[in-house]
Amino acid sequence: MDLDSLSILFIWTTIAIYAGAFVAYAFDLARRSEVSADARFERESALVGAGASGAPTVQDAKTPAKPRYVMARIGTTLTVIAFLLHLGATVMRGIAAERVPWANLYEFAMTGTLLIVFVYLLVLTRVDLRFLGTLITGLVVILMGTAGLSFYVGVVPLPDALKSVWLVIHVFVASLATAFFALAFGLSVLQLLQSRRERRLAEKAEKPGLKFMSTLPGAEKLEGMAFRFAIVGFIFWTFTLIAGAIWAQDAWGRYWGFDVKETWTFIVWVLYAGYIHARATRGWRGNPSAWLSIVGFSAVIFNFTIVNVFFKGLHAYSGLS
Numbered sequence: 001m002d003l004d005s006l007s008i009l010f011i012w013t014t015i016a017i018y019a020g021a022f023v024a025y026a027f028d029l030a031r032r033s034e035v036s037a038d039a040r041f042e043r044e045s046a047l048v049g050a051g052a053s054g055a056p057t058v059q060d061a062k063t064p065a066k067p068r069y070v071m072a073r074i075g076t077t078l079t080v081i082a083f084l085l086h087l088g089a090t091v092m093r094g095i096a097a098e099r100v101p102w103a104n105l106y107e108f109a110m111t112g113t114l115l116i117v118f119v120y121l122l123v124l125t126r127v128d129l130r131f132l133g134t135l136i137t138g139l140v141v142i143l144m145g146t147a148g149l150s151f152y153v154g155v156v157p158l159p160d161a162l163k164s165v166w167l168v169i170h171v172f173v174a175s176l177a178t179a180f181f182a183l184a185f186g187l188s189v190l191q192l193l194q195s196r197r198e199r200r201l202a203e204k205a206e207k208p209g210l211k212f213m214s215t216l217p218g219a220e221k222l223e224g225m226a227f228r229f230a231i232v233g234f235i236f237w238t239f240t241l242i243a244g245a246i247w248a249q250d251a252w253g254r255y256w257g258f259d260v261k262e263t264w265t266f267i268v269w270v271l272y273a274g275y276i277h278a279r280a281t282r283g284w285r286g287n288p289s290a291w292l293s294i295v296g297f298s299a300v301i302f303n304f305t306i307v308n309v310f311f312k313g314l315h316a317y318s319g320l321s
Contacts, residue, residue, distance in 0.1 A: 003096035004155055010089035011110065011148055017082035018141050024075035025133035031071055032131070032212035072130040076121075079137060083117045090114050097155045102171045103162055105308050109147030111172075112304070113140045115179040123183065127225075131216050135186040146305075166247035174240040178300055180233030181272075185297035187226035188290040195219040195287055223286070226293055227279060234272045241269050260311040264303040271296040 001009075090110050094101035102111040120136050123129055158167075193210060198219055200208040216222070244265060245255040256262060275292040278284035 003092045007089045007092040007096065008148075008152075010085050010092065011144065014082045014085045014089060015141055015144050015148065017078055017085065018137050018144070021075045021078035021082060022134060022137040022141060024071050024078060025130070025137060028069050028071035028075060028130070029134060029212045031069060032215040033210070069130065072133065075133050075137070076124065076130060079117065079133065080121065083114070083121060086110075086114050086117065093155075099158060100168050100172070102175065103158055103167065104151075104153055105304070106147050106151040106153055108171065108175065108304065109143055109151060112175040112178050113143050113147075115175045116140060116182045119176075119179040119183060129183075129225075131212075132183070132186045132190070135189060136182070139182060139186070151309075161251045164247060164250060166243060166250070170240060170243040170247055173236050173243065177233045177236035177240055178304070180229045180236065181297050181300055184226040184229040184233060184293050187222050187229065188293035190216060191219050191222040191226060191290045192287060194222055195290070219286075223289060226290070227276075230272060230293055230296070231276060234269075234276060237269055237272065241265055261303070261307055264299070264307050268296065268299045268303055271299055 090101050093107060093110065097103070097107075101107045116136065117140060120129070120132070190213075194213050194216060197208045197210065197213045217225075244262065248257065248262070249255045271292065275289065275296055278292065279289045
């Protein structure tokens with residue numbers, strides 16, 4: 001078995017373990033729903049007890065124990081194991097190709113999802129975002145599975161235009177930007193759900209929303225975290241745009257040519273620039289802010305899938321015939 005074949009084996013093993021992590025994180029959300037329901041029952045019981053006796057009950061004096069989210073820990077452990085296998089598969093592909101492993105769509109998906117998980121795990125060392133695990137691992141499983149089934153190509157020599165140091169810099173930074181955008185996307189989705197729940201609570205609706213959302217940060221905090229991740233991603237994306245123009249000058253003798261890939265890269269930049277500007281200076285916050293973040297990430301995925309596969313141009317390096 002050569003290194004590329006071993007890399008493929010590692011990739012599918014990785015996908016299976018990420019799927020296991022997704023299931024564990026999903027059970028964690030279910031457990032959070034139980035914790036939320038139990039806490040609500042205890043509050044109501046305490047109020048009834050206080051009303052009947054005219055004085056606070058013993059239950060009122062107790063400090064509720066901090067919930068232990070065991071399934072979240074299992075999900076994170078599986079994610080770490082999958083990440084290590086993922087890293088091994090990516091390194092083996094690079095060794096087999098004798099170059100960096102992001103020269104076609106399959107390899108970019110491999111490296112891009114690796115960086116999404118890396119950034120997620122890195123952030124976990126500072127901030128508890130395990131509630132985001134279901135979205136992150138689910139997204140990675142979908143992207144890696146699609147790449148493995150539809151985008152795989154064998155190791156082939158690089159086209160002349162890709163034989164540049166900018167292949168290392170430009171594409172890696174674009175992948176890193178995508179990782180931060182992915183986290184902002186996940187937080188924005190949760191922000192919309194939390195905002196709906198908070199609105200229904202204000203309206204005193206009987207069913208305010210998904211129960212596990214009560215164990216998550218408020219919509220405003222989720223929005224703030226998404227905004228910070230989007231800013232970091234935007235900085236990297238800006239560098240990607242500039243580096244791409246310099247590389248285009250070296251490869252084709254012009255900085256900009258309105259090639260479809262260049263145009264969509266600029267569209268993504270405009271969407272996130274608009275999102276950051278509108279939220280920072282126009283006070284356009286709340287749900288409109290979240291939707292802009294989601295639209296921006298959708299454009300990123302469109303740029304790296306649909307544009308690469310179905311649109312022809314100077315950047316047609318998907319490797320697919």
